[in-house]
Amino acid sequence: MIYRRIKYSIKEYLDKKILRYPVTLNFMANDICNSKCKMCNIWKRKKDKELTPEELENILNDDLFKNLSNVGISGGEPTLRDDLPDIVQVFAKKEGTESIGIITNAIQTQKVIKQIDDCEAVCAKENVNFNVMVSLDGVGHVMMRLGLEKVILRAPYRSLIMLKIMQIYR
Secondary structure, three states: OHHHHHHHHHHHHHHHHOOOOOOEEEEEOOOOOOOOOOOOOHHHOOOOOOOOHHHHHHHHOOHHHOOOOEEEEEOOOHHHOOOHHHHHHHHHHOOOOOEEEEEEOOOOHHHHHHHHHHHHHHHHHOOOEEEEEEOOOOOOHHHHHOOOOHHHHHHHHHHHHHHHHHHHOO
16 A cells, blocks of 8 residues: 555655656747858858748647747747747747747847847737847857958947847836
């Protein structure tokens, strides 16, 4: 009797403590990029098949993703997808989703700001936390050594300032 109780308690403990299903997912929205960093060759790729929001929704309906709560969206450069807010909406509407984050190089300031604003609105509507990470591959001479133009060096900082202003005035 005691053996069964211990065996059951251990099984119950392991079921709760050992994750049998993923809780975090890094979703590569695409495999293209608009930055020509020397340490990464993804910009050399041609646009390939990207999952549509409908295909993504079908995949997420699989029992494998029943515990999914945190999503990171990366690429390539995810803001190059015109349907990025639709992708975010698929994740945000999924039951159990708590947070969604996007990483961007923020080179195309106006496009990035619009995409981020739209994605944030989707998450706010679904009561899901939203965060943005801006990838800076170095500063000053490091960026120049990587082969990035001065205009690209300024764009992420411009985007960061715009994102901060958006945060202040909400």
